[in-house]
Amino acid sequence: MADLVKTTTFVTDIKHVPALRDIRARYLDKTQPPANTLVAVSSLARAELMIEIEGVAVLHSIVRQ
Numbered sequence: 001m002a003d004l005v006k007t008t009t010f011v012t013d014i015k016h017v018p019a020l021r022d023i024r025a026r027y028l029d030k031t032q033p034p035a036n037t038l039v040a041v042s043s044l045a046r047a048e049l050m051i052e053i054e055g056v057a058v059l060h061s062i063v064r065q
Contacts (some may be wrong), residue, residue, distance in 0.1 A: 001027055003057040004034040010041050010052040020051065 009020065017038070028034065034055070044052050 002029060003059050004028065004055050005058050006035045006037075006056040008037045008039065008054040010039050010044060010054075012041060012043060012050050014040050016050060 011017065011020065024033065024036075044050075
C-alpha cells in the first residue's frame with residue numbers, strides 16, 4: 001500500500017463516502033496518502049457492487065536509482 005501514488009474510486013452512492021474515508025485512513029499513509037479521484041456512477045459492472053477502486057503504484061524497490 002505504501003507504493004500507491006494514485007487511486008480512482010467509483011461509488012454508486014455518495015452517502016457511503018464517510019465510510020470510504022474511514023477505510024482509506026485505516027489502510028493508507030495518513031501523512032502522504034495517494035492522490036484520489038472520486039467518481040459517482042449510476043452502476044458498476046455487476047449490480048451488487050457499490051464501490052470499485054483502481055490503483056496506480058510505483059514499486060520503489062525495483063525502480064532504478
